[in-house]
Amino acid sequence: MSDGDHVTRAAARRRMSVGELAIWRSLVDTTAELRRILGAQLLRDSGLSPADYAVLLALSEARGRRLRSSELAAAVDWERSRLSHHLGRMEKRGLIRRDDCPTDSRGAEVSLTEDGARMFRGATAPHALAIKKNFADALTPEEFEALAGILRTLQNHLHPEQTSTSREDLHV
Amino acid sequence: MSDGDHVTRAAARRRMSVGELAIWRSLVDTTAELRRILGAQLLRDSGLSPADYAVLLALSEARGRRLRSSELAAAVDWERSRLSHHLGRMEKRGLIRRDDCPTDSRGAEVSLTEDGARMFRGATAPHALAIKKNFADALTPEEFEALAGILRTLQNHLHPEQTSTSREDLHV
DNA sequence: AGCATATGATTGACGCGTCAATCAAATTTG
DNA sequence: CAAATTTGATTGACGCGTCAATCATATGCT
Structure with missing residues (x-):
């Protein structure tokens, strides 16, 4: 039951059927449309982009409502560069703050501002409803x-080693 | 069997469960990861972005390998502004051409260049394999x-009127 | 200690996507 | 026919995401 890749080997030589390709396209199109709809709705309802929301969510759930940049990057599963850029924009809007990390002078500690916390709270319910x-x-x-x-x-296929369930479970 | 929205009404009052939310997040994360992997692979293999590929695919399948801008926008399901920007970049790279439309002086006709057609052909097989x-x-x-x-x-839920199957079927 | 390398994080350049504004040509309407 | 409206398409501004380069500090090695 947990033998993750016998399917892979069994299908390894076959060519992909047009039906399978169509389902792939449908998956991409449908999820893109949903993201577009929900992202636009979120922005209208709360002034937050999906990316803003993900950052604020991660910070809200963090102990002390603050995280090192690298922890935050891991929590939202972003490249660090992307996070840096986005934090810059969010800081300019007053949603988060960056302070020097006391234990490592290279590091930054990211935390919610009062505004950020309030906007996140306001966004949660309408977003869930949408x-x-x-x-x-x-x-x-x-x-x-x-x-x-x-x-x-699909996750097992992409990450064969780990015992599945959600990404959060192994956020070492 | 084709009564599309009794589910909607039945569930209308319930709150969304955390399990449902987790599945939504997993759907978003997993498809994002797949798009990221396949997009990067496509770019490495062929120098084309997924967006380039979509445009070239639509043009390849079009009668005479040319489409009006608005038809192309409908075929790839993009906003016209997005298409304009993207065509500008693709034109600069020599992948497509824009000529004045003979029947409507406002319109543009987009067509594949020889380079564009060749790059698309080269991209197809590795992309399908990926x-x-x-x-x-x-x-x-x-x-x-x-x-x-x-x-x-999900498509029926998003577009209740149309009789489903794929978007291509009703590209009036 | 001193040098090399790792790591945490940021920056700049560039392609991308959305929104609102624009523009010109076509169509409608008084 | 002329003014108003609609349509096809583009543009500019701006936020976003990736890649490669950079910078400073920390760590490892001799």
């Missing part, structure tokens, strides 16, 4: 089960 | 069936 309306309400419990399984399969 | 390796090889036929059904469900 996800529910546009995504969750469409699927039956069986479909959720099936989708969760497929995503686990 | 999709196969990273995505298609992971899933069983049953999982493909299930995923296709879920995507149909």
Whole structure:
């Protein structure tokens, strides 16, 4: 049951069918559309981009509501350069702050400002509602089960070593 | 069987569960990772971005290998502004050409250059192989069936009126 | 100690995507 | 027909994301 790649080997020689390709395209198109809709909605409702939201979420969940830059990058699974750029923009808007790290003079500690925390709180409920309306309400419990399984399969395929479940579980 | 929204109404009052939210996040994360991997691979293999590829694909499939700007925008499902910007960059690289439209002096006709056609041909096989390796090889036929059904469900939810299947079918 | 290398983080350049504004040609309408 | 509106398409500004380069501090090695 946990033998992750016998499928890979079994299919290794076959060519991809046009049906499989169509499903791939449909997956890309549909998720892109959902992200577009939900991202635009989030921005209208709260003035936050999805990226802003991800950063504020990670900081909100962090002990002491503060993280080292590198921890934050790991939490949101971004390249550090991307994070630096984005933190610069968020700092300019007053959503977060960067202070020198006491234990490592190279490091930065990122924390929520009062404004950032407030905006995040205000964004949460409408955003969850939008996800529910546009995504969750469409699927039956069986479909959720099936989708969760497929995503686990895909993750196992992309990261064969780790024992699956969510990325958060192994945020070393 | 084709009653598209009884699910919507049935679930309308419930709150979204944390499990459903986790599946949504997993969907976003996993598809983002796949796009990132395949996009980077495509670029390395062929010098084309996914956006370039989409444009060249649409033009390759078009009658006479040329399309009006607006038709092209519809074919790739982009905003016209995005297309304009992207065509500008592609034109500068010599991948496509824009000529005045004979029947409507406002319009532009976009066509493949020889270079563009050649690069597209060279990109096709490795790109399909990468999709196969990273995505298609992971899933069983049953999982493909299930995923296709879920995507149909989601599309029906987003566009209730149309009779589903793929977007291409009704590219009026 | 002194030098090499690792690491934490930022920067600049550049392609990308969205929004609002613009422009010109076509169509509608009084 | 002339003014108003609609349509096809482009532009500019700005935020975003990636890559390669950079910088400063910390760590490892001899």
